[in-house]
Structure formats: C-alpha cells, structure tokens
Amino acid sequence: GENVEQHPSTLSVQEGDSAVIKCTYSDSASNYFPWYKQELGKGPQLIIDIRSNVGEKKDQRIAVTLNKTAKHFSLHITETQPEDSAVYFCAASWIKAAGNKLTFGGGTRVLVKP
Amino acid sequence: DVKVTQSSRYLVKRTGEKVFLECVQDMDHENMFWYRQDPGLGLRLIYFSYDVKMKEKGDIPEGYSVSREKKERFSLILESASTNQTSMYLCASSRIVAGGPETQYFGPGTRLLVL
Numbered sequence: 001g002e003n004v005e006q007h008p009s010t011l012s013v014q015e016g017d018s019a020v021i022k023c024t025y026s027d028s029a030s031n032y033f034p035w036y037k038q039e040l041g042k043g044p045q046l047i048i049d050i051r052s053n054v055g056e057k058k059d060q061r062i063a064v065t066l067n068k069t070a071k072h073f074s075l076h077i078t079e080t081q082p083e084d085s086a087v088y089f090c091a092a093s094w095i096k097a098a099g100n101k102l103t104f105g106g107g108t109r110v111l112v113k114p
Numbered sequence: 115d116v117k118v119t120q121s122s123r124y125l126v127k128r129t130g131e132k133v134f135l136e137c138v139q140d141m142d143h144e145n146m147f148w149y150r151q152d153p154g155l156g157l158r159l160i161y162f163s164y165d166v167k168m169k170e171k172g173d174i175p176e177g178y179s180v181s182r183e184k185k186e187r188f189s190l191i192l193e194s195a196s197t198n199q200t201s202m203y204l205c206a207s208s209r210i211v212a213g214g215p216e217t218q219y220f221g222p223g224t225r226l227l228v229l
Binding site: 009042044049102103106 | 118149153154155156157158159162172173206208213214215216217218220221223
C-alpha cells in the first residue's frame with residue numbers, strides 16, 4: 001500500500017518568514033495530494049490540494065508543488081502569521097470511481113513566533 | 115457548511131469495557147471514515163463505509179468494529195478496550211465524486227483514555 005513520509009515533524013519560524021513542509025510518497029499510482037491543517041481542539045481541515053496533472057497550485061499565501069518523477073510534494077506558506085500555527089498533514093490518494101482513501105503523513109507542528 | 119459531530123470530546127474507560135464512539139454528518143455524504151491519530155504517526159484509517167450497512171477495513175482494523183445502520187451515522191466499537199487503544203479518534207465524511215477528488219470533512223475528535 002501507499003506510504004507517506006513527512007518532514008520536518010516540528011517547524012518554528014519567525015512571523016513573516018516562509019515555511020516549507022515536504023512529503024514523499026511510495027505509490028506511483030497516487031494522483032491526488034491534499035494538505036490538511038489542524039488547529040488546537042479541532043479536526044483537520046483541507047487547505048489546498050493538487051492533482052498529478054498539475055505541477056504547482058497557489059492560493060493566496062499557500063502553495064503546493066508536486067514532482068511526480070521524484071514522488072514528492074511540498075507545502076509552502078509565505079509571510080507566515082501567528083494564525084498559521086497548527087499541525088499540518090499531507091496525504092496521498094488514488095482517485096477512482098468512488099471512495100478515495102487517503103494515506104496521511106505523520107504531521108508537522110508549525111509554530112509561528114511573533 | 116458541512117458538519118460532522120462526534121458524541122464525546124473526552125472519554126475515560128476501563129480495560130475490558132465495550133466502548134461506542136458515535137459520529138453523525140448532516141450533508142448526506144455517502145462515505146464515512148474512522149481514523150485514529152497518534153503523535154508522529156499521523157492519521158491512520160481504521161474502517162470506512164461507502165454506504166449504509168457497508169464497511170471495509172482500513173489499515174488498522176484489529177480490535178475495532180463499526181456499524182452503519184443509517185446514512186448519516188457511523189459508529190466505532192471497541193469490543194474490549196485495551197490501554198493501547200488510548201488515542202484521539204477522528205471521524206470524517208465525504209461525498210462520492212465520480213472521477214474527482216473527494217474532500218474529507220472531519221469532526222472535532224474524541225480523546226479516549228483507557229485505564
């Protein structure tokens with residue numbers, strides 16, 4: 001089955017700096033890569049996703065890049081703010097007709113210091 | 115807005131007890147999932163269901179069972195709780211989207227402590 005590794009496990013950045021989280025996956029059939037953000041006391045929430053036919057996707061201060069050949073994808077947060085402090089999870093899935101199971105990475109705890 | 119609710123935020127049980135965790139979603143989603151979340155291990159899939167009365171094993175089903183009698187409700191059952199089942203349990207739901215990604219919406223989680 002799919003295996004997703006995520007690095008680093010913790011990341012501390014100064015407010016205004018950029019944060020980068022990297023994930024690698026093992027199954028070349030995976031073609032969908034979402035990122036979830038989990039704030040304290042809440043369940044994970046989708047913040048951005050990318051499909052394998054796209055190399056990069058951006059939404060305001062967050063962007064995701066995908067390298068299918070190397071089987072890795074990354075989350076980039078620019079101009080970090082205190083509200084970006086959370087745990088971030090990457091995931092991989094193979095989109096099929098119905099029922100797409102996600103395999104998650106281990107998570108990255110991001111702390112943005114004011 | 116999609117809402118996924120879980121019956122308890124915190125639960126303390128004794129070893130050997132039968133434990134029921136309930137999840138309800140209000141968006142008529144076909145898919146429902148149960149995960150456990152442990153530090154450094156991310157979210158691991160226990161069971162999922164594509165339809166009423168349907169269930170499929172995830173990556174770590176041992177020691178758990180599930181029930182889906184109604185479309186909106188998915189229950190996780192620990193037949194005989196053990197200390198290694200102390201964890202955060204997250205429920206999620208998603209709509210079937212033919213040919214497209216299915217965003218999973220998560221509940222707030224139930225933190226279970228087995229003594």
